[in-house]
Amino acid sequence: MWKALRITTLLFVLLGVALSAWRNERNATDWIGPLVVAVYPINADGSELAERYLQALAVERFEPVSAFIAAQGMRWQLPRTVPVDFRLAPRVNALPPPLPRDGNVLSVINWSLRLRWWAWRHDTYAGHWKQVRLFLLYHDPARSPQLAHSTGLQKGLLGVVNLFASPDMNAQNNVVLAHELLHTVGATxxxxxxxxxxxxxxxxxxxxxxxxxxxxxxxxxxxxxxxxxxxxxxxxxxxxxxxxxxxxxxxxxxx
Ligand SMILES: [Zn+2]
Known part of the structure; x- marks a missing residue:
C-alpha cells in the first residue's frame, strides 16, 4: 500500500518536472515577452587574465548580442523590439562536466543529464525569473588559442560556451554566444x-x-x-x- 503510494507520488513529481520543462521550452519560443537569459561567468583556466576580465565584466558586455537579435527580429517582423534580456549571475567557481570525446549517443545523453544536474547545483542566479542559462567559460587566449566546442541544448534551455578572456576578442565571442543562445531556443x-x-x-x-x-x-x-x-x-x-x-x-x- 505504502509502496504503491510512494511510486504514485514519484510518478506525479516526474510528470510535473516533465510538464514544467515542456512549458518552459515552449514559452522560450513564443516571443511574447523578452527571453530572459542568465549568464554565469567562470574562470575556465584559473588564469590571471581571465580573473581580471571577470572582475571587469558587466551585463553591458552582452548588449551587442541583444542588439543583434533585436535587429534581426525586426528584419523578420518580430513584434517585440527587445527580444532578449541578459542577466549577469554571480560567477560560478566550478567547471561543468566535459563533453565526451567519443560522440557516442549514449555518452552524450549521459553527459547532458550530468550537465543539467551540475547546472542545477551551481545556479548562482538569485533573480526569480530566467528562461535560458548560459555558463560562460573564459580562457586566456595565450594558453588556449583554440577553444573547445561550445554547446547549446534546447532540452533544459542550457548552454556551455567557451570564450576568450580578452577585450580584443569580444566581437568574436559575441558570434559564438549568439550561436549557442540560438541553439537553446531550437536553432540547428x-x-x-x-x-x-x-x-x-x-x-x-x-x-x-x-x-x-x-x-x-x-x-x-x-x-x-x-x-x-x-x-x-x-x-x-x-x-x-x-x-x-x-x-x-x-x-x-x-x-
Ligand atoms: Zn552549433
Whole structure:
C-alpha cells in the first residue's frame, strides 16, 4: 500500500518536472515577452587574465548580442523590439562536466543529464525569473588559442560556451554566444560538420545572391562567410552575421 503510494507520488513529481520543462521550452519560443537569459561567468583556466576580465565584466558586455537579435527580429517582423534580456549571475567557481570525446549517443545523453544536474547545483542566479542559462567559460587566449566546442541544448534551455578572456576578442565571442543562445531556443547547425563549410541554401545569408561567391555575410548557425564553394571565413563580428530564414523558422519567428 505504502509502496504503491510512494511510486504514485514519484510518478506525479516526474510528470510535473516533465510538464514544467515542456512549458518552459515552449514559452522560450513564443516571443511574447523578452527571453530572459542568465549568464554565469567562470574562470575556465584559473588564469590571471581571465580573473581580471571577470572582475571587469558587466551585463553591458552582452548588449551587442541583444542588439543583434533585436535587429534581426525586426528584419523578420518580430513584434517585440527587445527580444532578449541578459542577466549577469554571480560567477560560478566550478567547471561543468566535459563533453565526451567519443560522440557516442549514449555518452552524450549521459553527459547532458550530468550537465543539467551540475547546472542545477551551481545556479548562482538569485533573480526569480530566467528562461535560458548560459555558463560562460573564459580562457586566456595565450594558453588556449583554440577553444573547445561550445554547446547549446534546447532540452533544459542550457548552454556551455567557451570564450576568450580578452577585450580584443569580444566581437568574436559575441558570434559564438549568439550561436549557442540560438541553439537553446531550437536553432540547428547549418554547416557540414566534417569540413565546417556552410550548407547551401540554409547556411547562407544570401542564398540567392548572383554570383553566389563571394558571400558578404555569414548565417549565424553556419558561423562562416562562404567565399568560394570550398572556402569560408570565420565571421569576425555580429555585424557580418544574419539570422537566415530556416533559423528564423526554427526559433519560432516565422510560422
Ligand atoms: Zn552549433
Amino acid at each position: 547547425d547549418k554547416y557540414d560538420p566534417s569540413s565546417g563549410q556552410p550548407l547551401h541554401p540554409d547556411g547562407y545569408a544570401e542564398p540567392a545572391r548572383e554570383p553566389r561567391y563571394p558571400q558578404r555575410y555569414a548565417e549565424i548557425m553556419a558561423g562562416r562567410v562562404p567565399v568560394g564553394p570550398d572556402e569560408a571565413e570565420q565571421a569576425a563580428s555580429l555585424q557580418q552575421t544574419v539570422i537566415g530564414a530556416k533559423t528564423a523558422r526554427e526559433i519560432g519567428w516565422l510560422r
